[in-house]
Amino acid sequence: MKVIFAKMQKVYNFNAGPAMLPVEVMQKAQDEFLNYKNSGMSIMEVSHRGKHFEEVLNSADKNLRNLLSIPENYSVAFFPGGATFQFSAVPMNLIAKEEHGDYSLTGVWSVKAFQEAKKLGYGANCIFDGKEIQYSRIPKITEENISKDSKYLFITSNNTIYGSCYKKIPDVSSVPMIADMTSDLLSRKIDVSKFAYIFAGAQKNIGPSGLTVGIIRNDLLEMKKGPVPVLLDFKQYFGSKSLYNTPPTFSIYIANLVFEWCLQKGGLEVIEKENDAKAELLYTYLENSNLYTLPIEKNSRSNMNVVFHLKDKSLEKKFIDESELLGLHGLAGHRDAGGMRASIYNAMPIKGVETLIEFLKTFEEKNA
Numbered sequence: 001m002k003v004i005f006a007k008m009q010k011v012y013n014f015n016a017g018p019a020m021l022p023v024e025v026m027q028k029a030q031d032e033f034l035n036y037k038n039s040g041m042s043i044m045e046v047s048h049r050g051k052h053f054e055e056v057l058n059s060a061d062k063n064l065r066n067l068l069s070i071p072e073n074y075s076v077a078f079f080p081g082g083a084t085f086q087f088s089a090v091p092m093n094l095i096a097k098e099e100h101g102d103y104s105l106t107g108v109w110s111v112k113a114f115q116e117a118k119k120l121g122y123g124a125n126c127i128f129d130g131k132e133i134q135y136s137r138i139p140k141i142t143e144e145n146i147s148k149d150s151k152y153l154f155i156t157s158n159n160t161i162y163g164s165c166y167k168k169i170p171d172v173s174s175v176p177m178i179a180d181m182t183s184d185l186l187s188r189k190i191d192v193s194k195f196a197y198i199f200a201g202a203q204k205n206i207g208p209s210g211l212t213v214g215i216i217r218n219d220l221l222e223m224k225k226g227p228v229p230v231l232l233d234f235k236q237y238f239g240s241k242s243l244y245n246t247p248p249t250f251s252i253y254i255a256n257l258v259f260e261w262c263l264q265k266g267g268l269e270v271i272e273k274e275n276d277a278k279a280e281l282l283y284t285y286l287e288n289s290n291l292y293t294l295p296i297e298k299n300s301r302s303n304m305n306v307v308f309h310l311k312d313k314s315l316e317k318k319f320i321d322e323s324e325l326l327g328l329h330g331l332a333g334h335r336d337a338g339g340m341r342a343s344i345y346n347a348m349p350i351k352g353v354e355t356l357i358e359f360l361k362t363f364e365e366k367n368a
């Protein structure tokens with residue numbers, strides 16, 4: 001089978017994150033790398049309080065607001081460190097130790113968030129636990145599911161490992177809704193005003209790992225009831241406009257190039273349509289195949305992480321070896337979920353999905 005790669009691309013990278021970034025973004029970063037806007041310096045070398053980085057930061061804030069239509073009463077911050085930090089930050093900033101938040105446990109990441117809150121001594125109440133059904137579906141959460149005196153609802157909008165997502169965001173307004181959107185922020189349109197706090201590690205649809213985007217409704221900045229480490233303190237960090245200390249400047253610069261790329265494509269409406277088309281193509285093929293199975297219920301399937309299994313598990317190694325040889329990289333599933341996973345984030349061109357389907361067909365013909 002002939003594999004045709006896009007300009008500069010050596011493989012189609014289906015890794016779950018760090019993941020594929022748009023070629024155009026990396027090209028621009030490369031062009032500007034040694035001499036940023038005639039400063040004679042790399043953007044990595046300029047002061048985080050100087051004019052060049054100030055422009056990058058302001059532009060990143062403006063572009064993200066524009067992409068997501070973020071309302072005026074929300075603030076944006078770019079945190080150093082991974083999304084995992086936010087599992088601690090959420091209870092620390094929002095509740096007292098004797099209070100509790102509700103958690104919907106739809107996969108590894110929500111379980112980690114839940115356990116972290118408990119470990120730190122906060123109340124964490126499970127309102128849905130998908131463990132017994134191998135996290136194969138997403139619950140429908142309504143006001144009735146919220147527990148008495150709960151102070152927030154925590155969801156993971158897209159489950160990177162099991163490949164499920166909330167197709168419809170829960171309609172809950174009696175408590176602040178917090179969403180870990182690490183693996184789907186910027187992949188589809190969302191109504192930010194439904195959420196009190198959104199966070200997302202950058203390494204899927206935004207930029208390099210080790211950077212986390214936070215979008216908060218301003219009234220939440222006043223909820224802290226105890227001491228919080230300064231870099232996780234919402235009031236301080238959002239208040240400093242991501243400049244409390246030296247932020248991850250290069251990662252923020254790349255994130256902003258990605259935001260610009262998204263805007264140039266026509267924004268999230270266009271991106272969402274492309275993502276729907278890519279996922280539809282792949283799921284339709286998999287649904288009709290005799291060799292592959294889909295573990296996630298149809299109306300809970302993620303458009304970002306397509307998880308599938310081979311009926312004959314003994315073929316898994318062969319599948320991975322052969323796909324790698326053809327330049328289809330990173331298809332092995334997560335160790336917790338098993339099987340295969342094709343992560344098809346915004347930067348994955350439809351050609352990459354078509355090439356994958358061609359391989360799936362050939363492999364099926366040879367092995368079914």
Ligand code: PMP
Pocket residue numbers: 017081082083084085109156158159160161180181182183201202209210
């Ligand atoms: N939440 C989700 C949904 C994730 O997919 C990940 C990482 N893949 C995390 C949280 C943790 O992110 P980080 O590694 O940046 O801490």
